[in-house]
Structures are given as structure tokens and as C-alpha cells.
Amino acid sequence: MVEWTDFERDTIKDIFSKMEYEVVGPAALARCLVVYPWTQRYFGNFGNLYNAAAIMGNPMVSKHGTTILHGLDRAVKNMDDIKNTYAELSVLHSEKLHVDPDNFKLLSDCLTIVVAAQLGKEFTGEVQAAFQKFLAVVVSSLGRQYH
Amino acid sequence: MSLSAKDKDTVTAFWSQVSGKAEDIGNDALSRMLVVYPQTKTYFSHWKTLTPGSEPVRKHGMTVMTGVGVAVSKIDDLTAGLLNLSELHAFTLRVDPANFKILSHNILVVMAIMFPKEFTPEVHVSMDKFLAAVARALSEKYR
Numbered sequence: 250m251v252e253w254t255d256f257e258r259d260t261i262k263d264i265f266s267k268m269e270y271e272v273v274g275p276a277a278l279a280r281c282l283v284v285y286p287w288t289q290r291y292f293g294n295f296g297n298l299y300n301a302a303a304i305m306g307n308p309m310v311s312k313h314g315t316t317i318l319h320g321l322d323r324a325v326k327n328m329d330d331i332k333n334t335y336a337e338l339s340v341l342h343s344e345k346l347h348v349d350p351d352n353f354k355l356l357s358d359c360l361t362i363v364v365a366a367q368l369g370k371e372f373t374g375e376v377q378a379a380f381q382k383f384l385a386v387v388v389s390s391l392g393r394q395y396h
Numbered sequence: 397m398s399l400s401a402k403d404k405d406t407v408t409a410f411w412s413q414v415s416g417k418a419e420d421i422g423n424d425a426l427s428r429m430l431v432v433y434p435q436t437k438t439y440f441s442h443w444k445t446l447t448p449g450s451e452p453v454r455k456h457g458m459t460v461m462t463g464v465g466v467a468v469s470k471i472d473d474l475t476a477g478l479l480n481l482s483e484l485h486a487f488t489l490r491v492d493p494a495n496f497k498i499l500s501h502n503i504l505v506v507m508a509i510m511f512p513k514e515f516t517p518e519v520h521v522s523m524d525k526f527l528a529a530v531a532r533a534l535s536e537k538y539r
Contacts, residue, residue, distance in 0.1 A: 283517035284524055301518050358501065362520070365505045366512040374431035374448055377505065381432060 251386050253328055260379040264364065265325045270318050271311075273367060277360040278314030279305045285355045291348055317356070324387050332390045339394035350392035357384040399522075399529055404471050406522035411468045413514055414507070418465065421510065422457025423449060425502040433498050439491060460499070467530045474533035486537035493538065496531035503527060 282289050283301045295310060297303040304310055320338070327334045342348045361381060365372045372380075399407075414421065427448030429436050443452040463481060470477025485491055504523060507515045515523075 280517045280520060284521040301516075305517065362505055362508045366508040366515065369509055369512070372505075372509060374428040377428055378432040 250329065251331070256375065257379040257382065258328060260376050261325055261328065261383050264368070264376075264380060265322065268318070269367070270315050273360070273363050274314035274316070274318030275311035276314070277356065277363045278317060279307070279310050280363060281356045281359040282310065284359060285352075288352055288355060291346065291352075318360075321387065324383070324390075328383075331386050332393060335387065335390040336394060339391050342391055343395040350388075350395055353388040353391050357381075357388055360384065397525055397528070399471065399525055403522040403525055406519055407471060407526045408468060410514065410519050410523065411465070414511060415465060415468075417510060418461040419454065419458045421503065421506050422459070422461035423454045424457070424506045424509075425499065426453050426457040426460065428502045428505065429499055432502070436495055436498060439489075439495075464503075464527075464530065467526075467533070471526070474529055475536055478530065478533040479536075482534050482537040485534050486539075493531065493535045496534060497528075500524070500527035500531060 282292070282298060282304050289298050292298065292310070292313075295307060295313075297307060298310075323334050324331045342350070361377070361384065364380065365377070368376070430440075430446050430453070431448060437446055440446055440452075440456075445452060447453065463478075466481075467474060467478060475482075504515075504520065504527070507523065508520075
């Protein structure tokens with residue numbers, strides 16, 4: 250089981266309570282598709298992803314970005330058992346979506362950068378450490394049911 | 397994943413916008429690295445303090461960013477341009493190359509915080525590729 254300090258719990262709850270899902274979600278997913286273009290392989294039916302401007306303005310990307318970010322809410326509410334919280338989603342990503350789990354880290358790095366830009370100076374080293382630890386646990390849980 | 401002409405232009409332009417803050421960028425990136433990735437502290441046991449923002453950290457952050465500036469000026473041939481630095485890292489410092497990725501990530505986080513408007517996804521991808529290319533050039537002499 251993952252041990253969380255009070256600071257880490259408070260930091261995660263704080264970040265998500267102030268989260269602008271419709272801004273951060275789309276920005277993170279779009280950034281991932283631009284910075285790591287091979288991730289576009291999973292979004293063949295999303296239409297125009299031909300350049301950064303197209304990706305940033307693509308409504309399917311926006312919608313999906315928001316969906317993914319809200320997917321993290323369950324982990325925020327169940328920080329003491331993220332592993333089991335995401336067991337089903339892990340099976341989904343493995344069996345149905347066939348997503349290489351290395352991609353989870355790529356998206357999580359982009360999310361870190363977008364949240365950093367949103368929070369500015371508030372995103373201290375300690376806050377960054379807590380946020381990255383949280384995302385690492387999520388990423389690990391999503392990769393757990395792959396076989 | 398080599399640098400295209402567009403990448404080089406993007407990096408050069410962005411660097412000219414941000415290089416004035418090189419000391420702050422280096423200090424913040426290094427401070428963050430030591431906090432978020434504590435295993436990196438093992439390379440600095442000879443410093444009197446590892447406190448974020450302290451003198452040795454700030455000074456070393458500047459050293460690193462000066463190196464980045466050199467890399468920007470040698471962007472057309474990083475391997476040749478960073479030869480001395482590669483030998484330094486390979487034979488003297490012997491920093492595990494995995495750590496280049498870690499520091500690069502923290503430099504990007506600091507860019508996003510300090511320059512949210514300028515650090516667009518296009519700048520991000522070019523900077524990420526550039527820092528990876530710098531890391532490769534620094535690793536040249538390792539073995």
C-alpha cells in the first residue's frame with residue numbers, strides 16, 4: 250500500500266478542488282499529442298490531427314481530455330486504494346484499447362507541465378513531488394492488469 | 397528524432413527570450429530536481445548544503461544553464477560542440493545518463509511556470525527534442 254503524508258493528501262485534494270477540468274484536460278491531452286506524436290496512433294477516428302493548431306482546436310481531443318482528467322477523480326477520492334480503484338480501467342486499456350502503458354507516463358508528464366503553468370509559483374518543488382507521486386501511482390495501477 | 401530546421405529555429409528564438417533568466421531557471425530546475433527526485437542528491441554529497449535556492453545550488457544551476465546556452469550556440473553540431481562537456485561527464489563526473497532526462501523534465505516544468513504564454517506545445521516539443529539531443533551529445537564519450 251502507498252503511504253501518503255498529510256501534506257501529500259492535502260496537496261492532491263487542493264489541486265483537484267481548484268482544477269479547471271475543461272481547460273487543463275484538453276490542454277494536457279493536446280500537448281501530449283503534439284509533443285509525443287506517436288500517441289496519435291490511439292486516436293485514428295478523431296479527425297484532423299495534422300498539426301499543432303488542428304490538435305489544439307480539435308473538439309474530440311478537448312472532450313476526451315476532460316474525460317481523462319475526470320477519470321483521476323476516483324483516485325483522488327480513494328488515495329488509499331488506487332490500485333483496486335483502477336483495476337477495471339487497467340483491463341480496459343489493456344484488453345480493449347491496447348494502449349502501450351509507457352504512454353501513461355507521457356500523458357502524466359504533460360499534465361504535470363500544464364498544471365505547473367496553471368499554478369505558477371504555487372507549484373513548488375514539494376507540490377510537484379506530491380503531484381508526480383500521485384500520478385506515478387495512477388500510472389502504475391493502470392498498467393497493473395496488463396499481461 | 398533529430399532536430400529539424402524548425403526545431404532549431406524554435407529553440408534559438410525561445411532561448412533568446414528566456415536566457416536573461418538563466419540563473420533563475422537553473423536554480424529552480426536544480427532545486428526541484430533535488431526535491432522531486434531525491435536520488436539525484438547522491439551526486440552532491442560534497443556540497444555544504446542542498447537546500448533549494450542556497451548558494452551551491454544557485455551557482456550550479458547557472459553552470460548547467462550556461463552549458464545549455466553553449467549547446468544552443470552549437471545546435472548545428474551538438475556532438476562536436478559539446479565534446480569537452482561530454483568528456484567531463486563521462487570520465488570525471490560519471491553522472492548516470494538517466495539523470496539527464498530527469499533534469500530536462502525539470503527544466504521544462506520551470507519553463508512552463510516562468511513562461512506560460514511562450515511555452516506553447518510547439519515550443520515544448522522542440523525544447524524536449526533539443527534537451528534530449530543535448531543529453532545524447534553529453535553521453536557520447538561514456539563508452
